[in-house]
Amino acid sequence: MNVLNKFKFCLLAFMMIFALGSCKSGEEQENITDVIVYGGTSGAITAAIQAKKMGKSVIMVSPDKHLGGLTAGGLGWTDTGKKEVIGGLSREFYQKIYDKYESESGWKWESQSDFGNKGQGTPAIDGEFRTMWIFEPHVAEEVFDDWVKELGIELYRDEWLDRESGVTVENGEITAIRTLSGKEFKGKMFIDATYEGDLMAASGVSYHVGREAGSVYNEEWNGIQTGVYDHRHHFQVLDNQIDPYWIPGDPSSGLIPKISSENPGVKGEGDNKIQAYCFRTCMSNHPDNRVPFPKPDNYDSSQYELLVRIFDAGWREWFGKFDMIPNRKTDTNNHGPFSSDNIGMNYEYPEANYERRKEIIKEHEDYQKGLLYFVANDPRVPKETQEEFQNWGLAKDEFIDNGNWPHQIYVREARRMVGEYVMTENELLQKKPTPESIGMGSYTIDSHNIQRYVDENGHVQNEGDIGVGLPGPYEISYGSIIPKKGEIKNLVVPVAVSASHIAFGSIRMEPVFMILGQSAATAAVMAINEGLSVQDLPYEKLRLQLISDGQVLKLEDQIK
Template identity: 50%
Template sequence: MANRQGDIIIYGGTSAGIMAAVQAVRMGRKAIVIEPTNRIGGLSTGGLGDTDSGEKSVIGGLSREFYERLGRKYGQSEAVWLFEPKMALEVFHDYVREYAIEVVNGERLDRGSGKGVVKEGDRITSIRMESGLTFEGRMFIDASYEGDLMAGAGIRYTTGREPNSLYGERLNGIQTEQATKNQLPTGIDPYWTPGDPASGLLPHVNANAGGSDGDGDSKIQAYCYRMCLTDRPDNRVAVEKPEGYDEKEYELLFRSIEAGQTRFFKLAMLPNRKTDSNNDFGFSTDYIGRNYGYPEGDYAARERIGKEHEIYQKGLVWTIQNHPRVPEEIREYYRPWGLPRDEFLENGHWSPQLYIRESRRMLGVSVMTEKHVRHEEKVEAPIGMGSYAMDSHNVQRHLDANGYVTNEGDVQMLSVKPYSISYHTIVPKAEECANLLVPVCLSASHIAYGSIRMEPVFMVLGQSAATAAVQAIEAECSVQRVDLAKLTEQLLKDRQVLTQ
């Protein structure tokens, strides 16, 4: 197939990817966005309408502009932080149209042949899709949630949780004592036949935590879909029992109810009687322990994992609305809610975007850690700020010291002051690649990434990555040798907030 050429090739039409493209065009360069699906905007258009904003004053540049544009969609003069998925999609399509951005949908990087990323020395020259379509560019940005371009380029990365000892952290690794939020009721028997270990453990319950608190492991914090629901009868589509429903997946739910749990996901309200229903409580929408194979999985494995999460969550909604083991007062509370008829029309009104809270994380020029988030170490060369809690969702279920089922891994360190994010965390080591930037799967420890991994921050970093890419083209230098003073000057000119 014919090659396509641009100054900057952006893999991933996430919020970060679209903002990177807008910035490149504003600076006079041609950007091409490659989106493996048929929907741009990532989680921002995929149901995450209750923005994890943290301190809003440090959200600047195009990220702030995005929320201001949403405000205008709703007839308001200021930024809006609660919004419907379809409205966010409108804003991103407005950007694409206004800046004549070339977006190529439905093209996935060729990960299987070994020919997906072509390099000459330390520079990527082209990337090849499964279809054979090839994109040539001077600079490349991996704005995907998975980091496939980064991995294909031979950049070192990590997954899972580092031990606390690696970076001198406190909240990384296994966390049993910290896991007090979104916890199951106490005293839940873990065996199919209560009291009988020979009957086997309930689904996805481990015999132990796999180590001591602070020990590292390869496990991944839980994923889910951010469910957009509505209770408006004229716009509601009932959630039916999904094909593939397995009642055994909900035995722990029934026992949680028997132990006192009465709520199972949030009904955080968005405009027009819609919700962003995220994980909340001990048994909820997170499919804990069922995503470990996602970061390194091939496309078929990832699709299977995504479908399993969809079946689980639709099954959860159907169960708490209909199952006779669920008390009538709980069924009555959740029964009015269904899928909005006017959202996700191309996917049966269900979000196509799995909430990939964490996948690969680059090992770049420097690594953001808990110490940087806590202001215990200085951040060099800031390109934006974060401020959200250091937030890890639960990672696994296991037996506690008393032999009952417990959740492990939930950390919510809420007292986070705004902190700067270093340019050195979005660039790989010089010997690995000279013309790639990674604003989403950036270089951060698991627990620091838990604060950084928010959509407003990804948009900030996408814009900053594109700014650096354009300046590297103009200076004919590597991304590692960009003039940081000049970069700072441009970012401030473009309303980025770098320090506080």
């Protein structure tokens, strides 16, 4: 081979190698998605939709088989707050619900006129705004599924983050996440929209579990709240005279079930305990659309001895939170001193591995199913209560692949990020201004009970239930959905937000999660476009985009 031919051969080989290298680089680029949303909650869905609407590639990686979290998991009696501050995609969801019930096919088990129009602080069906705030679980799930499909969002269901080694971080940025099935997802921006904050925690971002002491953020309602009695979910409604021992007055006989032997702690101090969980059960009293309450395999009627004593003391509020949703169904929530909230049995849940979480969820399911079976069948239940309850059962046409039982437990709080800005009761009560609003909340500060114990007089008491009214809607800071500067640069957290325990008690409402999901995706997309970390994104540009997309950031922006 002469010199010229050698040169041509070498040049051709070099060009081929270069071309192959360029092709590989292009393939790698194609495999990097702009926005990866981890979660299947309502906030995850609005995040994915917003990213898609802004022209970015997006993948939803959902550990859940069913989309929508609590919104599609039984919480149809929406915690609306002031509806005028619910804007953007969150409002669009409730408009889509409205459209579903405009059709006659939406009213199978009753007529719309028979349903009435009662909602939580607002009409259930708002013709003026074409929104509907009260709905059945399966209708919410249909709306979410249709919405995601309509926009062509790539969705992976039942994919669980490998929390031990499934998050790749390089130079302060997440580059990829891997699920337990072995699937890997590379992205430019990541959004953790889970209730638990699993991606946030696995990436090394700061977070907190439990109640901070009141002194940490100068709050009145944080920390242990012994002696505070709200919502009638306590024993003061019975003059606090329920004996906790198997043999009344005899501590040596042992405590009856569901009462802790621990000291509740000192008022105002912090602890690692969280609000009680439950399932928002969907019941029906239509004879053709109800199934009897099932008896758990491990049913033990002695677990409900405390309820017997409450009934014997004269309590008759069993039906106090049978909130009616369309088609003669309920969104049934906790009510009273002993109810569906499984107090004190969820403390491990936020940090537990998946197997332990499944055990905790199963224990909650058995407890609550057993409770329903007990009231429907045990002879110690007051006759008038039992006879009325026997007209009810689980709704036959809801959660049909799960024995008519909700597929989502109500994770009222788990981990909460400690981010660039921590929302506290002071912002919610308007004692302190909120910087850089990305949306608004308006629901009462609401914590469910956290522990049940024996008080100093030898009687049963609940602790942790708080209901604090607000002077009006409040702003939520951009800093509350992004990690602290110096931590992860390309992660946004719209559900396990940076808030104190007591502030989270209001922020944790489903319409707000949808608002924050949209704002999180907007910030993620703009950070990509600007080539910046989420911490360095200019707020003014973000604000203008959010307003353009229909978000309500200040009270003067409210929808009228």
